[in-house]
Amino acid sequence: MPTFRMLLLGLLATSPLAAQEPIRFGRTPDISPDGKTVVFSYLGDIYAVESVGGVARALTTHPAHDMNPAFSPDGRNVAFSSNRYGSYDVFVVPTRGGRPRRLTFDSASDMVCGWTPDGSAILFASLRSPAFPSNFELYSIPLEGGRVTRIGAPEAKDGAFSPRGNLLAYVRGPGAWYRKNYRGSSNDDLWIANADGSNSRRLTDFNGQDHSPMWSPDGSTLYYVSECAGTANVVRQSVTNGSKPTPLTNHTDESVRRARISHNGETIVYECGLDLWVVGTKDGDKPRKLAIEVNADDKANNQRVTMFTRGMTEFALTADEKFVAFSLQGKLFRAPVGSSTAKTVQMTTGAWMDHGINWSPDASKIVFLSDRSGHEDIYLLEANDLDHPKLTEAHTFKVTRLTDTKEPESGVSFSPDGKKIAFLRGGKLFTMNPDGKELKEVIKDVQVFDYEWSPDSRWFVYARRDGSFASELYMVPVGGPTPSDPIRNITRHATFNAGVTWSQNGKKIAFVGERRGTSNMIHVLELEKPAGPGPSSSAGTPAVGTRAPLAIDFEDIHQRVTSLRAFGDVATISPDGSKVAFRDPSTRDLFIVTTTGGSLTRITTGGLMPRQIVWSKRRSIVGPSIELIYFLDAEGNLRLLNPAGGEAKPGTAVPSLPWKARLTVDMQELHQEMFDQAWRYLNDHFYDDKHHGSNWDDVRRRYRPVVPHVAMKEDLYALLYLMMGELNASHLGVTGTPTLPDEQTAELGLIWDERYRGNGLKVAEVLKRGPADHKGSAIKAGDFVVSIDGTDLTPSENVSKLLNGKVGETVVLQVTDNPSDPKAKRRRVELIGATRANIAERMYDRWVARNASRVSELSKGKLGYIHIPSMDEEGLDRFVRSLYSDNYDKDAIVLDVRFNGGGFTHDQVLNYLGSREHTVFKMRDGGSGLVLRSNDRKWHKPLALLINNRSYSDAEIFPNAFKTLGLGKVVGEPTGGFVIGTSALRLVDGSMFRIPRIGVYTLNGVNMDKKGVDPDVLVVPHPDQIAKGQDAQLDKAVEVLSADVNVWKQKRTKRD
Structure with a gap:
């Protein structure tokens, strides 16, 4: 019995044998050279189990995410990818266990594919090259570490060397691993090339997915995964020209994904559906689903107590601006504005998403949206505390459900006088009393998507789409249209108009619109005709809580729209109507512009990405002549600034309002809620109500039970992607922030001659406008860089490791014309490390x-x-x-x-x-x-x-x-x-989830997302x-x- 086999048996024998439910969603498997042991990723670690199933043993235990394990040809080591330092790097661990050794150090992700046949190096795919167009490419790293070598096969994302090591089978194409039944040019195909990537020839030309190449021991046959028969299965094909694939497996209900073959060519392990399977390569061998047990402790506490000082997803201020309510990971909190010592109070609990918060004017109630019933409904939050009856002081609360429909509600808000609540449902605008009674459909339409109350609570201004997806602004009385006050189009410009806000003095409306082919332009509409000659009114912004009926002059109102020649995708008008604050989409910073179209001032720097902008309505908080703006930045910090400070200088800091919130998160409940949200978003909003022919309820039934088998966000995202893949649609995705800080690898703006194999790196080209393209650099094509920051560049040195953490820092190079001559003159060159972007x-x-x-x-x-x-x-x-x-x-x-x-x-x-x-x-x-x-x-x-x-x-x-x-x-x-109109919604943890909402068709009715x-x-x-x-x-x-x-x-x- 081989040594590695004995070691594995010894490890497995010491595992607990308590019976438990077999695992689901083991991922990225590989199989040992003799076909007796399977390694796979589960719960973010690498496990090993006998290929007949049984109790698995962990090879790695780390809080980071480990995946893509690959046995060395002699079975003594397992290479894998792990994001222990932010991006995925290549690691190797002995098969018998031990401390993994890191081999790659680049800030791009390096995904293990396999090994060279002699076991001297590991093959991996990476997006590390800054070249355009950006593609995955294959690289190798010696087992002992050192310099990375690029394999010259363009656009290769996975690969396998032939047994003799003279050929490389590789996957080429931009295909999505999770998408089922895609047919088109953006698929993956298999190519065969020389081991260095040269002299490629195409093996497959099917317009669906072909991937996971696996060689037979004699190199005559390639096994791979293909959708050529409909559902993805393992097939085999002679590598000679003109051959055709024949099936090895015949799954019909679930698709095969990643597959790997044993070195002896007798057994293949693969993912199918949500389980791991093995199949023999002999004729007549039947696939077997592996029943695997994992008796593992949690890598981290399931109940996690975290103290947050950032991460708000939205906020709402009381009318006096003394308190702020905010949503954090789907829970509602209350905090005093600007106090670093006062306690933040959690007002709602539970594994659901509470959001869309809005205070009543007297701060006695909060109306909000929640999916706690399984779909989005409206709820009312009030104090339930005899000792502290005010909502701003209470410590216990009651929640009352106001709506109960399967159709989701959105855009809920109190009227300025607090007597009504307005909201959207199914593209219609409704009002009701704060107790949920007297529900009224204000507008009998199905294309309303944005609205705003008038300050006197008597009017709505709203945005409505027409049949061509143009949108206009309309105005209607709160009680609905009447013969004397019908619905009025106040823009009469059928392009795009939305993002409407109303000045508190009631005189102006600001919105974002398209004019003359230019989108995201800020506009202002005057609700009254300009005053004639004579003394001007001294009336300013009315005090909060007092309001006379507005005087709106509807005659030619659309002609009083002014384009401000400023561009923003989020905008709001000041209380007195004199300015508009907006986010500039190019700089991602906050600007203000006067509503007369005059001065434009940038008031933040650094790309803070404001996503909620609120003008203070009570200048007296700070002083009678002080204007303030609250906004939420990309990291969930609530910031406050005075725009009167003028143009922001680079590096100018905007103060954050201090707050702290202690939150206990049950990770299993969080993951379940994220899955349910994602499924429901696509159920409610996917542009095709037939979901491209998929049985969407059945999709939920199949995937939801797997969530308890997920412990890490990376695996949850993968599960969500598989669910999305059932739709066979583009423009789907889920993204979040990295779980660990990344090391940034600096770039020098030097293009290397990759044919050179000696000491140092040979310069093929100095990139124009790069760090080395300046008068003092003295680097030219043909030069050799022989050291970086004092470390000689021998083949055993990893260049990325030397450049980590050097972005924006001085990097000292030693440059020579002849690296082989120890007497050759060396030149010292200093460069500033640049970002890869x-x-x-x-x-x-x-x-x-x-x-x-x-x-x-x-x-x-x-x-x-x-x-x-x-x-x-x-x-x-x-x-x-x-x-x-x-x-x-x-x-x-x-x-x-x-x-x-x-x-x-x-x-x-x-x-x-x-x-x-x-x-x-x-x-x-x-x-x-x-x-x-x-x-x-x-x-x-x-x-x-x-x-x-x-x-x-x-x-x-x-x-x-x-x-x-x-x-x-x-x-x-x-x-x-890949043609769909898309938008994004936020999951409970802050992840962004893309939702295709608009189908696009040719004049002949062809769906462009399919053709x-x-x-x-x-x-x-x-x-x-x-x-x-x-x-x-x-x-x-x-x-x-x-x-x-x-x-x-x-x-x-x-x-x-």
Whole structure:
């Protein structure tokens, strides 16, 4: 019996044998060389169990998350990935147990794939390269640690070396591991290359998922997971050209995911559904589900007591601003404003999500939303404390349910006079009394999504969508429309208008809207006509609690909208109506602008990301002439500032209001609530009420019982992704903050020659505008960097380890022309370490510049090139700037939306394209074609458009429109078919959960989330071309467009 086998048996024999329920959701398994032992991830640790099932034994026990275990070829070690230092790194642990040893140190995640056949190195996938386009690539790290080597297979995300080590089977593509039954160009396929990644050839061309390559011992057959027969199963296929796969398993109800084969080729372990299975590779072998027991203690207390000083998800102030109520992890708390010593009181408990809080004007009640009944309803919170009857002083509380419907409510708020509660349900606006009685449907509509009370409690202003998804603002009496006071459209501009707020003096309304193709513009509407000549009124902002009826002049009210030329995605107007505070989407900071369209002032720096902005309504709190703004930042800090301080200087701190909240969290209850929330959000809001044909109730029945088998957020997220995958839809996801702080690996802006294998690192290129691109650096291509901060760069040194923690810090390099000559002169060079994101931007600029140069070279300067990186304001600005500054004098332009993740600016881009010439302007000595305003110059010459399988969302709507409008030929490969309008909601722990809400269809009724846009000229790039820096798609676009230019010129000649 092999030694490692004896060691494993000894370990397993010492495990407790108390019978218990078999585990569910063991993940990322591997199997020992002899097929007798399975290792897998469970509860965030690595476990080992016999391949027939039984009691498992932990190989790792750590608070971090461990996954992707892989046996070494001799069975003595297990490599795995762990996020012990923030991102996932490669570790190795002896099979018999012990302290794991860390091998990689980069701040990108390194995911173990397997080993080299001789066991000398570990193969892993990583996104560590800042190159553009950003892709997973394969790397190897020696078992003893040291320098990482990149395998030259482009876009490889998983792989396995052949038994002889001369070939590499790898997975290429942007496919989603969790998505079921996707068919399209953004799938994963298998390729076979030389061990260094060169000379690739495609093994599979099925347009669904093919992954998890596994070699037979003789190297003649590849086993892998494929959806080619419908449901994902393990198949096998000869590696010779022209062969076809045959099934090894035949699961029909659940899909197979990750699979791994034993070194002797006799057994495969795999994930299927929510369990682990094994199957023999001999004909007739039947799959077996493993019954595994884990008798493990909790790695951390299930009941966790935490003291929070940040993490609010929302807040609400009492009218006198002396108290704040806030939601923290789904519980409601009360605290005095600004006191660092007074006690914070928890007002609600339970494993559910309480949110949407709003105080009554007299601070005796709080109305809020909660899913404690299983769906979102409205509840009332009041004091239940004889000794402290005021809600602001009470320590015990009572909660009363006000609504009981399966349809979720939202947007609940008291009227300013406290007599009514308003809310939204099913796109309709309702009111009721504070006791839940006298329910009234104010507007018989189904497209209301935003509203605001008037300060006198007599009117609603609300945003309503029409059938084209445009939205307008309307006004209606609180009691509903009447013949004398009907519903009135107060904007009459059918684009986008929402985010409405009403000044406390009742004279102005501010909102966010789209005008002239520009979104997120701040607007103000005057509710009264401007006063004529004569003495002005001295009336200011009425005191809280006093209110005369508002005077609203509806005649031509829509003509009193002023565009402030300021752009924000969250905005609120000051009490006196003189200013608007808003979040700028580009800087993610807080600005104010006067409502006359005058001064614009940035009042925070550092990208604080305000997500709730409230003007103080009582200046007397601090002083009669002091204005204050409360806001919640991205980390859940409640901040308070005085905007009168003027323009914020870089590094200016905004004080946080102190508070502390002690919260006991039951982790199992928290995870259960997060799952229930996620399922319900998709049940209530997914754009297709048939859920793409999935039985959504059955999905809940299958996945919900697995939640108790989850101990860590990483595994819960994986479970949620699997649930989402049942929808076969795009734009789904869940994200949260890292559980541990990360080490940031600095970048130097040097591109290395990866063919060099000696001491030091050879510089292939100095990146423009990078840290080394300055007069004093004295580094050039061909130089060798032989030490970093005094450590010589031998092959045993890990470069990422030396650069960790050096972002923004001085890094000292020793540079030479000849590293092999000890007498060669060394130069000292000091650089400032840059973030990987910064270098990624420079690499993107490099990619664009190279493409533009290539187009110019092939066309002899006649064609231009524009890449649009994203369909948002930044991408639009890049497009317009390049159109007018670099390309307007060209005969034609190659437009490129490859690697564009989307947005919503397709119409703005189209607005600049495809215009027909109709007028020529001339002036004396001025030539012809003069147009007074550059933004009126529309492109009217030939175009070609490049697309690929990573053109997503609005970068698919755009090429569909490009083809439909006949603007030119489309070159490349089909887009991914990832087109849905999406939004995000917050889970109880603060995680953000994406929800597809809007379907997008072609004029022929084709759902664009199921079908990508096909090019007119198909060009699929080969990995070998990519590795050599060749761009076959770009070259073809130049060829096609040059021919179109010739035809266009001939037509112009005939016309002229």
